[in-house]
Amino acid sequence: xxxxxxxxxxxxxxxxxIQKEKCHxxxxxPATEFQHFSLRPLAWLRYLAGALxxxxxxxxxxxxxxxxxxDQLTLCDRDYYFTSPETAYLLDPKIMDERQSYSTHNTxxxxxxxxxx
Numbered sequence: 001x002x003x004x005x006x007x008x009x010x011x012x013x014x015x016x017x018i019q020k021e022k023c024h025x026x027x028x029x030p031a032t033e034f035q036h037f038s039l040r041p042l043a044w045l046r047y048l049a050g051a052l053x054x055x056x057x058x059x060x061x062x063x064x065x066x067x068x069x070x071d072q073l074t075l076c077d078r079d080y081y082f083t084s085p086e087t088a089y090l091l092d093p094k095i096m097d098e099r100q101s102y103s104t105h106n107t108x109x110x111x112x113x114x115x116x117x
Contacts, residue, residue, distance in 0.1 A: 013018050015045060016081045017053055017064065019088055023081065026052050034075060042080075043070040049082035054089030 013034045015027040025051065036043035046059050058067040059080045068080070 012079055013045070013075055014079045015049055016079060017049060018081055018083045019053075020031070023063065026082070031075065031078070038090075040071060041075055042068050042072055045080060046070060046082070049080075050084075053082060053084055055084045057084030057086075104112040 011031045013031050014025060014026045016023045017026045018024075034041055042059060046057075049059065050056050059070075059082055060067055061080060063081055065081070
């Protein structure tokens with residue numbers, strides 16, 4: 001089934017990550033700029049989604065859709081959904097906070113990490 005390439009200069013490519021049956025907007029990039037990141041933009045978007053999620057997974061153009069063709073050279077839809085059969089392995093959002101230590105002991109900064117996610 002053919003789809004129409006993006007022609008709207010004001011549109012964004014949006015990456016949604018599905019976790020626990022909820023969609024979370026992870027990234028929004030102007031469509032006009034997206035092609036500059038890689039010769040295989042969908043493969044790059046999948047890599048980026050996996051890096052954010054912390055696990056391997058697949059992209060589709062709908063929530064329960066089929067996996068996209070990663071060798072496709074142009075983007076045809078504005079929203080892409082990343083799913084993985086594995087549980088997310090997210091990084092601590094405060095990892096670069098200078099007040100954090102790398103101790104094995106629970107500190108005030110890391111004590112509520114699980115609840116914050």
